[in-house]
Amino acid sequence: MTDEFIQPLLGWYDENKRILPWRDQHNAYYTWVSEIMLQQTRVEAVKPYFERFIRELPDIPALAACPQEKLLKLWEGLGYYSRVRNMQLAAQEMVEKYNGKLPENFSLLISLKGIGSYTAGAIASIAYGIPVPAVDGNVFRVVTRMTEDSEDITKPAFRKKTEKALQEIIPVDRPGDFNQAMMELGAVVCVPNGQPKCLICPVRDYCLAGLHGTMEKYPVKAPKKPRVIEERTVLVIQDGNCTAIRKRPSKGLLAGLYELPNTEGYLSREEALDYVKDLGTEPLYIEELPDAKHIFSHIEWRMKAYLIRVSSLEQTHAPGILFADKKESERNYAIPSAFGAYAKYMKEEIQ
Structure with a gap:
């Protein structure tokens, strides 16, 4: 994967990025809370939950000390309640070990409860400017279409391969913007479950699927087991x-x-x-x-x-x-x- 598409992508992002309550705040806590909320939940749905959560629990010490009944009530409607329980466990560990702050270190971030490689990459790059990738479903979709990669994206080996490829090209001066631009592109242009908006895509000249008209073939996922x-x-x-x-x-x-x-x-x-x-x-x-x-x-x-x-x-x-x-x-x-x-x-x- 070459780095030729990065400047067009960042230029598009600078002009078209959505205004979100957690974006461009340079606040690691805001980045963390928003990324956990955004798992399994649409951006527009998350906005009021995020604002209410931050109003009630403005920082990590407040989250660590919150009574569980109140914590679960604040999360009501977002589902997957284990996410917020894990957040509180991580917050309590940060109060004990890191002075109530998210550590400025990718390896330490990923060691915290409920923080995987994607969330750690998002926090490290967006809040701290550390050049590490943050690979979510949107990024998988963009990358597989750009490269016409037909591997099963649910396999851990594919995630590692994608992270390695992005690590080699991520711009050291704007890692957070690059990761957010890739996610934004997947969310609003290179969309799932329908026709991607290739005519307005800033990286269409570098996309193999776009050039060959094979966009709907990617990404490839193994069929889920029936519920x-x-x-x-x-x-x-x-x-x-x-x-x-x-x-x-x-x-x-x-x-x-x-x-x-x-x-x-x-x-x-x-x-x-x-x-x-x-x-x-x-x-x-x-x-x-x-x-x-x-x-x-x-x-x-x-x-x-x-x-x-x-x-x-x-x-x-x-x-x-x-x-x-x-x-x-x-x-x-x-x-x-x-x-x-x-x-x-x-x-x-x-x-």
């Missing part, structure tokens, strides 16, 4: 003031988050009413809610649900059941997006 389908029944159990929720186990899927009571398999109306009676309360009304589904990395939940009014949740004797009113649920309890189709009923005025 495991799980059927579940979700119960929105309410009295005049509160909705029943419970905390999930500390390990496993959605660990430590709050959820609406749910069971494996599909319950009939009668079985759902029996479930509520077993909690020790008296059902007064039942309504079937629309079906919903939620896709995790390797699992897909297909859910049916019931809204059940009860005489009083205070009679409930089931262990682990909490009673959250509208204000409490919005302020204190992180309900994962897996239950988003039904958590909205918690926010409505209970009649």
Whole structure:
């Protein structure tokens, strides 16, 4: 891979880069938080989460000391909650070892919990000007199209090869801008799942796929294993003031988050009413809610649900059941997006 495309790329980036709340701040903490949030989440969706997170936790010591309930609530809606748990563990290590700052060293960065080679490269290059590549999915797409490389990009060997190739050409005077320009190009021009915008691409003269019309063949990925389908029944159990929720186990899927009571398999109306009676309360009304589904990395939940009014949740004797009113649920309890189709009923005025 030659370096001839770098100047056109950087010139395009200087004129066209998006204005983002974490960009050009020269703040390693901002770079770190934004890069972790951007994993699995679109840029536009991340903006309000980033601004709220920074407002509440403006630096690494604040993140390290944040109560976990508040931390998970701040992350609510972004999904993959292990990311923010790992961030807190890394922040605590930085408070202990590095005076509450991200170390200015690629090897030390990559040793921190939850920081892989991409995130370490982004922090090192963008915040500290260290000439190391940051290779994400956007960069893979740009590189494979430019070089017509048909290797499987999911293989670790391909990442190492790509990082090595970029390491040899990354401009030492603008490593952060180069990495961001490559990512920006992949995000807004050399786009996935559709026709790339080759006519406005600043590096089209250096792109083999563009010259040969083979853009849609790249990148190459091995097919994913089919997801495991799980059927579940979700119960929105309410009295005049509160909705029943419970905390999930500390390990496993959605660990430590709050959820609406749910069971494996599909319950009939009668079985759902029996479930509520077993909690020790008296059902007064039942309504079937629309079906919903939620896709995790390797699992897909297909859910049916019931809204059940009860005489009083205070009679409930089931262990682990909490009673959250509208204000409490919005302020204190992180309900994962897996239950988003039904958590909205918690926010409505209970009649």
